Amino acid sequence: MGVLEDKARARLFYKYLSKAYDTINPFIWNEEMRDEALTWFDIDDGDRVLDVGCGTGFATEGLLEHTDDVWGLDQSAHQLAKAYAKFGKRGTVNFHRGDAERLPFDDNSFDAYWSSGSIEYWPNPVDALAEARRVTKPGGTVLVVGPDYPNSTLFQKLADAIMLFYDEDEADRMFAAAGFETFEHRIQQRAPGTPRAITTIAEVPDEK
Numbered sequence: 001m002g003v004l005e006d007k008a009r010a011r012l013f014y015k016y017l018s019k020a021y022d023t024i025n026p027f028i029w030n031e032e033m034r035d036e037a038l039t040w041f042d043i044d045d046g047d048r049v050l051d052v053g054c055g056t057g058f059a060t061e062g063l064l065e066h067t068d069d070v071w072g073l074d075q076s077a078h079q080l081a082k083a084y085a086k087f088g089k090r091g092t093v094n095f096h097r098g099d100a101e102r103l104p105f106d107d108n109s110f111d112a113y114w115s116s117g118s119i120e121y122w123p124n125p126v127d128a129l130a131e132a133r134r135v136t137k138p139g140g141t142v143l144v145v146g147p148d149y150p151n152s153t154l155f156q157k158l159a160d161a162i163m164l165f166y167d168e169d170e171a172d173r174m175f176a177a178a179g180f181e182t183f184e185h186r187i188q189q190r191a192p193g194t195p196r197a198i199t200t201i202a203e204v205p206d207e208k
């Protein structure tokens with residue numbers, strides 16, 4: 001398990017990274033990639049959408065272009081402070097501080113679930129994906145963006161030491177273990193040589 005797959009360490013990491021997050025993030029995960037992923041996210045205007053690991057609100061901003069009922073959750077008070085500065089603490093977005101692995105919401109609370117760039121910090125990703133399935137209505141979409149596993153052995157060693165990087169086989173295993181039956185994966189990359197993102201688009205089954 002990587003050094004940042006620990007909730008307290010990830011919080012400490014984001015206490016400092018939050019200051020520069022919006023400057024650094026576009027080198028890895030930019031607006032073009034986010035907007036393409038949004039085209040794979042099957043939501044209608046008025047749908048209630050949960051953004052888990054919303055951070056400073058980068059994806060939240062994109063989600064608001066599709067629906068005005070967006071809820072954001074993050075475990076870092078420092079990241080959330082940046083999001084409040086953009087959207088207000090009690091404004092258009094319904095923000096919560098909490099843990100992806102224990103969502104403070106009732107079953108079937110949301111029409112769809114989005115999480116970009118957060119799964120790599122979750123110590124128990126299958127538990128968090130099961131939570132995604134629980135809080136999202138049957139037939140709803142769960143979309144999760146994470147870091148694709150590097151090809152070179154050197155980068156694999158480095159990646160494994162830091163956080164969760166995973167390939168399509170591992171994504172298949174995690175989503176199946178969390179109770180999903182229908183899902184597909186897509187790969188994105190900002191530019192050749194930059195880190196790839198793996199996005200899984202899953203449908204919440206009728207039988208929970």
Ligand SMILES: C[S@@+](CC[C@H](N)C(=O)[O-])C[C@H]1O[C@@H](n2cnc3c(N)ncnc32)[C@H](O)[C@@H]1O
Nearest residue numbers: 053055058074075076079099100116117118121
């Ligand atoms: C790379 S940022 C992604 C921010 C945003 N979703 C985006 O697309 O730019 C990862 C975020 O996940 C949050 N996070 C990490 N582990 C978490 C957990 N267990 N529960 C909730 N949020 C978590 C971090 O605090 C951080 O804000």
